[in-house]
Amino acid sequence: MKKNKGIIDQIKKIKQEKSIYIIAHYYQRAEIQDIADFVGDSYAMAVSAKNSAADTILVAGVDFMAESAAILCPEKTVLIPEPNASCPMADKVDINDILRFKEENPEGLVVSYVNTPAAVKAVSDICVTSSNAVKIIEQLPKDARILFVPDENLGHYVAKKLNRSMDFYASSCPTHETVTRDDIMQLKEQYPEAEVLVHPECEPGVVALADYVGSTSGIIDYAASSDKDQLIIGTENGILHRIRQLVPDKELILAHRELICPNMKSITLNKILHSLETNETIVTVPEDIRTKAEVALKKMIDYAS
Numbered sequence: 001m002k003k004n005k006g007i008i009d010q011i012k013k014i015k016q017e018k019s020i021y022i023i024a025h026y027y028q029r030a031e032i033q034d035i036a037d038f039v040g041d042s043y044a045m046a047v048s049a050k051n052s053a054a055d056t057i058l059v060a061g062v063d064f065m066a067e068s069a070a071i072l073c074p075e076k077t078v079l080i081p082e083p084n085a086s087c088p089m090a091d092k093v094d095i096n097d098i099l100r101f102k103e104e105n106p107e108g109l110v111v112s113y114v115n116t117p118a119a120v121k122a123v124s125d126i127c128v129t130s131s132n133a134v135k136i137i138e139q140l141p142k143d144a145r146i147l148f149v150p151d152e153n154l155g156h157y158v159a160k161k162l163n164r165s166m167d168f169y170a171s172s173c174p175t176h177e178t179v180t181r182d183d184i185m186q187l188k189e190q191y192p193e194a195e196v197l198v199h200p201e202c203e204p205g206v207v208a209l210a211d212y213v214g215s216t217s218g219i220i221d222y223a224a225s226s227d228k229d230q231l232i233i234g235t236e237n238g239i240l241h242r243i244r245q246l247v248p249d250k251e252l253i254l255a256h257r258e259l260i261c262p263n264m265k266s267i268t269l270n271k272i273l274h275s276l277e278t279n280e281t282i283v284t285v286p287e288d289i290r291t292k293a294e295v296a297l298k299k300m301i302d303y304a305s
């Protein structure tokens with residue numbers, strides 16, 4: 001941390017001078033989480049952006065997170081320090097597939113994970129995050145056909161939880177998919193006393209072996225209250241920073257050494273400083289798309305609260 005002191009001081013100074021509110025995801029580098037005004041999962045980030053009093057928000061996360069802030073806060077300036085930070089799972093969605101589903105199923109509902117571009121949210125009926133997907137889909141009409149976009153692993157997890165059939169999109173998170181069932185079996189053998197905590201973006205075989213399945217904030221809360229000394233963590237390694245802050249004495253074992261999202265990690269302190277100094281890059285969403293996407297996002301917030 002000492003080696004970053006100069007740049008951290010500069011960031012804090014400009015942030016204060018310009019009244020810029022920094023929101024970061026738990027998958028960000030530890031030093032970025034430390035300089036943020038708010039750190040959370042994608043749902044909490046969206047709510048925090050909406051509730052912030054600042055005129056300018058800098059989002060340390062991938063592009064769909066900054067877009068969500070721009071959708072919910074059209075009166076604010078939203079900055080992303082690395083405009084190429086994207087999510088391959090979200091980018092795989094072809095909007096034509098969704099339009100075809102809607103045409104073939106006029107009564108059907110399109111439920112989008114927030115990990116989608118604004119244009120996909122705009123043709124969705126409601127958004128969800130991993131922390132509220134079960135709660136929200138449970139409230140949708142039982143007889144409605146649902147297309148769940150884009151994470152099929154999260155979709156399968158929710159469908160099983162609710163004992164409800166849904167159509168899935170063929171996409172998933174390449175970072176969470178690095179963890180295999182064999183990895184978990186081996187770690188359970190190596191650490192027989194440990195609890196296994198995984199994100200539902202992991203494949204179903206991994207989820208089936210877990211003691212706890214939940215969103216990043218869910219995993220953090222569970223880890224903080226667990227009475228076990230060793231925890232096997234099946235989500236992106238950035239989360240370890242917050243868990244260590246809360247329960248420094250626990251041994252945390254990452255379920256796979258490659259649980260590192262290169263897109264999240266493409267944001268650095270230098271890029272944040274540049275963004276604060278130059279007001280680059282401003283995230284904008286065309287108004288016709290923004291207003292439609294806002295309906296799906298606001299519905300999520302209403303259903304989840």
Ligand code: SF4
Nearest residue numbers: 062087088173175261
């Ligand atoms: S961790 Fe996975 S879902 Fe999240 S931004 Fe990275 S690639 Fe996308």
